[in-house]
Amino acid sequence: MFFPAKIFIYILTAALLVLRGCNGGGDAQESSHDIPEYVIAIHGGAGTLSRERITEEQEKEYLNKLDEALSAGEEVLKNGGSSIHAVRAAIMIMEDSPLFNAGKGAVFTNQKRVELDASVMDGRTLNAGAIAGVTDIKNPILGAIAVMENSPHVMFAGNGASQFAREQGLEMVDNTYFHTQRRLDDVIRQIEREKNGTVGAVALDREGNLAAGTSTGGMSNKRYGRIGDSPVIGAGNYANNRTCAVSATGHGEYFIRWVVAYDISALMEYREMTLAEAANEVIGKKLVEAGATGGVAAIDRLGNVAMPFNTAGMYRGYIKSTGEKEIAIFAD
Numbered sequence: 596m597f598f599p600a601k602i603f604i605y606i607l608t609a610a611l612l613v614l615r616g617c618n619g620g621g622d623a624q625e626s627s628h629d630i631p632e633y634v635i636a637i638h639g640g641a642g643t644l645s646r647e648r649i650t651e652e653q654e655k656e657y658l659n660k661l662d663e664a665l666s667a668g669e670e671v672l673k674n675g676g677s678s679i680h681a682v683r684a685a686i687m688i689m690e691d692s693p694l695f696n697a698g699k700g701a702v703f704t705n706q707k708r709v710e711l712d713a714s715v716m717d718g719r720t721l722n723a724g725a726i727a728g729v730t731d732i733k734n735p736i737l738g739a740i741a742v743m744e745n746s747p748h749v750m751f752a753g754n755g756a757s758q759f760a761r762e763q764g765l766e767m768v769d770n771t772y773f774h775t776q777r778r779l780d781d782v783i784r785q786i787e788r789e790k791n792g793t794v795g796a797v798a799l800d801r802e803g804n805l806a807a808g809t810s811t812g813g814m815s816n817k818r819y820g821r822i823g824d825s826p827v828i829g830a831g832n833y834a835n836n837r838t839c840a841v842s843a844t845g846h847g848e849y850f851i852r853w854v855v856a857y858d859i860s861a862l863m864e865y866r867e868m869t870l871a872e873a874a875n876e877v878i879g880k881k882l883v884e885a886g887a888t889g890g891v892a893a894i895d896r897l898g899n900v901a902m903p904f905n906t907a908g909m910y911r912g913y914i915k916s917t918g919e920k921e922i923a924i925f926a927d
């Protein structure tokens with residue numbers, strides 16, 4: 596069923612490359628020879644992650660959890676499930692884990708409570724859903740998906756988001772469910788650098804459809820009511836079958852103003868950059884010049900993956916139907 600779509604993309608790509616008089620820009624990954632049937636890439640936040648600050652045991656814990664999230668997403672795609680469902684499966688595992696700054700284990704506001712943001716986008720329809728500043732939806736990504744699928748709106752905030760989630764039958768929890776001692780210690784000590792841990796996933800399914808999802812507790816010690824880039828479509832999350840799917844992590848105030856996720860897509864669409872070129876231009880140049888830290892997990896319509904970051908590390912991984920796989924934390 597998905598085969599004709601892949602053939603179409605193949606022919607289109609070959610035609611484009613001939614028209615552009617090049618062989619794919621010299622990037623081996625951009626070759627149209629082996630378009631994977633499906634791909635999923637995830638991140639668990641970017642930041643000052645260095646080998647010295649993490650024990651071997653902790654490193655293993657993170658790698659295992661990333662692997663579990665990737666496998667959950669892959670299982671969906673392997674069985675012909677949609678990219679949206681794959682993104683949901685991968686993100687829920689990271690939201691439920693206290694290791695990441697999303698769902699359980701999210702960072703505290705300066706008022707010592709947890710306020711969560713999440714978003715999702717369907718690259719086929721350009722439908723999107725987001726929730727912002729919620730305190731009681733157990734899995735915020737489910738709230739975002741419900742907004743996308745079951746409401747005429749794109750974003751719900753605060754109490755309205757909670758009411759909508761309750762009406763949708765989503766699992767609701769007391770704010771203390773999200774609390775962990777580690778994050779409480781961070782906010783008491785006002786450790787700014789412990790802000791990393793936002794989670795995200797991007798996927799390409801067998802039908803050739805892209806999707807992106809992002810979920811976060813935001814920045815540690817943020818002011819009550821502060822909303823970052825993660826639930827803002829185009830800033831922390833974007834998907835478009837014409838170009839790519841992007842989930843971002845980093846200093847939200849910059850990612851909103853630099854419209855990061857959409858900018859990567861726009862560079863591909865209007866400047867005909869490859870995914871790698873576009874992602875590097877934004878993360879490695881524009882944001883660096885602006886003094887902003889962060890990274891993205893991104894996939895293009897041909898199944899190429901780019902996961903650039905301008906910090907010491909980013910929890911990340913991807914897996915393709917071809918068996919190609921990588922899970923890593925540090926830059927080297």
Ligand code: ASP
Pocket residue numbers: 640641790791792793811812813814822823824825831843844845846847848850
């Ligand atoms: N982008 C998130 C925010 O600003 C935080 C992060 O990704 O570390 O809310």
